[in-house]
Amino acid sequence: xxxxxxxxxxxxxxxxxxxxxxxxxxxxxxxxxxxxxxxxxxxxxxxxxxxxxxxxxxxxxxxxxxxxxxxxxxxxxxxxxxxxxxxxxxxxxxxxxxxxxxxxxxxxxxxxxxxxxxxxxxxxxxxxxxxxxxxxxxxxxxxxxxxxxxxxxxxxxxxxxxxxxxxxxxxxxxxxxxxxxxxxxxxxxxxxxxxxxxxxxxxxxxxxxxxxxxxxxxxxxxxxxxxxxxxxxxxxxxxxxxxxxxxxxxxxxxxxxxxxxxxxxxxxxxxxxxxxxxxxxxxxxxxxxxxxxxxxxxxxxxxx
Numbered sequence: 397x398x399x400x401x402x403x404x405x406x407x408x409x410x411x412x413x414x415x416x417x418x419x420x421x422x423x424x425x426x427x428x429x430x431x432x433x434x435x436x437x438x439x440x441x442x443x444x445x446x447x448x449x450x451x452x453x454x455x456x457x458x459x460x461x462x463x464x465x466x467x468x469x470x471x472x473x474x475x476x477x478x479x480x481x482x483x484x485x486x487x488x489x490x491x492x493x494x495x496x497x498x499x500x501x502x503x504x505x506x507x508x509x510x511x512x513x514x515x516x517x518x519x520x521x522x523x524x525x526x527x528x529x530x531x532x533x534x535x536x537x538x539x540x541x542x543x544x545x546x547x548x549x550x551x552x553x554x555x556x557x558x559x560x561x562x563x564x565x566x567x568x569x570x571x572x573x574x575x576x577x578x579x580x581x582x583x584x585x586x587x588x589x590x591x592x593x594x595x596x597x598x599x600x601x602x603x604x605x606x607x608x609x610x611x612x613x614x615x616x617x618x619x620x621x622x623x624x625x626x627x628x629x630x631x632x633x634x635x636x637x638x639x640x641x642x643x644x645x646x647x648x649x650x651x652x653x654x655x656x657x658x659x660x661x662x663x664x665x666x667x668x669x670x671x672x673x674x675x676x677x678x679x680x681x682x683x684x685x686x687x688x689x690x691x692x693x694x695x696x697x698x699x700x
Contacts, residue, residue, distance in 0.1 A: 397424045398446035398695050399621030404603035405433050405441040414606065418443055421609055422617055430455030431595070436476050439592035440600050444627070447691040451627040451673065457566050458596030459542065465589040466558040466574045472586040475510055475571035479586070487556045487583040491548055494558065497580045498546045506536045507572050540565040546577070558585070563594075597629045624687075624695065625670045631661040634674070634681060638664070641671055645689065650681040660684075669696055 401422070405414050411432045419427040428449045430442045439462075444452045469487040472479030525532050543563040550557045560574065571587045578585025593600045604620050612620075632655075640650050641664045654660075660674045660681070672686035687695075 397422060397618075397621075398448055398624050398691060398698075399444075400448050400624065400626050401443045401445070401621055402598055402603040403441045403443055403609075404600065404605045405438055406606050407438050408435050409606075410435050411441060414441060415443055417606060418609065419445075422621075423614075428452050431460075433592060434476075434590070436478055436587075437590040437592060440595050440598055440603055441592070442595065442598055442627075445621070446624075447687050447695065448624045448627060450685045450687070451624070454627055455596050455598075459563060459565055460568075460592060460596075461543075461561070461563040461594035462570045463591045463593050464560040464562075464570055464574060464587050466560055466577065466585045467588040468556040468558060468578060468581065468585050469583045470555060470586055471575070471578070471584040474586075475575040476587045476590070483584055485583045487581075489548060489556060489581050489583060493581055494546045494548050497577055498544055500580060501573065501577060502541050502544045504538055504540050506538055507569055507576070508536045509534050510569055510572050537567065539568040541568070541573070557588075561593075596627075623670075625661055628659075628661040628670075628673065631659045631673065632657040632676075633663065634660050634676070635663045635665040635668070636671070638666060641665075644674075644681065644683060645671055645686055645692075647683050647686065649683070651679055652681060654679060654681060667696065669699075 401418060403414060403418060405411065411429050415427055415429045422445065424445045426449055427443060427445050430444060430452045433439065433441055442455050468489060469485050470481055471483040473482050541562055541564050545561040547559040548556065549559050562570065562573065570590055574585050574587040609617055609620070634654060636644055636650065644650055644662060654676045656678070657676045660676055662671045662674050662681070663669060664671055669692055670687060671692070673684040674681050675684060676682070
C-alpha cells in the first residue's frame with residue numbers, strides 16, 4: 397500500500413493515535429504522519445503509507461495555515477485551554493489595537509519555544525521538563541508569518557475573543573504567537589481552539605474524518621489514498637528513458653540539458669511511473685530519495 401491519506405484529525409486525539417487507527421483501518425504495514433498536531437488541535441494531517449513515507453519530510457518543512465481562537469485576559473501555564481490559569485487581567489482592546497498588533501506580528505518574528513513542546517533539550521522533550529516542574533533555558537528563533545488576520549469577535553463579551561488566521565513557516569508555535577499577541581495587547585491571552593486548515597498544497601476540504609473512514613468499506617478507504625507524488629507538487633519534473641531510469645535507480649547521476657533545480661521529481665518516460673526525487677546542478681541529475689523496484693512494481697500493478 398503506497399499513498400497519502402489526508403485526515404481531518406479529531407479533537408482529543410494525538411497525531412500518533414490517529415495514525416495508528418487509520419493504519420489499522422487500512423491494514424497497512426508501513427505508515428507515518430507529517431508533523432504533530434496537539435490533541436487540542438484539529439485539522440489537516442497528511443498520513444503517509446508505504447513509499448510515501450520516504451517523502452514525508454517535505455510536509456514537515458512545508459508552510460502551514462492555522463485558524464485559532466484567542467481568549468483575551470487569561471494566561472495559562474501551557475498557553476492553551478489545557479493548562480492551569482496563572483494570571484487574569486482586565487481587557488480594554490479596540491479594533492485599532494488589533495490592527496496595530498496584526499502589523500507587528502506579520503513578517504519575520506522571533507519566538508521563544510514553549511516549555512510544553514516536543515522540542516528536545518539534551519535528548520529530552522521540553523514537555524518532559526515542564527511536567528517535572530523544571531524550566532530550562534531556550535534560545536529564541538526566527539519564524540515567518542506570511543499572512544496574519546486578527547478579528548475581534550466579541551469586544552463586549554466576557555471573555556473577549558479574537559479569531560486568528562495565520563499562514564506561517566515551519567517551526568511556528570501558534571500557542572506562543574497567541575500568547576505574544578496577548579502581551580502586545582496588554583492583557584494576556586491563551587489559545588482556546590486551534591485548527592490546521594492547510595499544509596503545503598493540501599487543504600481541509602480534501603480531508604476525510606475518522607468517523608467517515610470507519611463507516612467505509614475497505615475499497616472505499618483505499619480510494620481515499622492520494623498517489624505518492626501528491627507530496628511532490630512543487631517539484632520540477634524530469635523523465636528518463638528505460639536505460640537511464642535503471643541507472644538512476646541504482647544511484648548513478650545522469651547528465652542532460654536540464655536547468656538547475658533544487659527539487660526534482662523523476663519519472664520513467666515509458667509509463668510515467670515515479671522513480672524518486674533528485675536535484676539538478678550544472679546539467680547533472682543527482683539522486684535523492686529513490687523508490688525501490690519492488691515499490692515501483694507494486695504501484696504500477698495498482699494503477700494498471
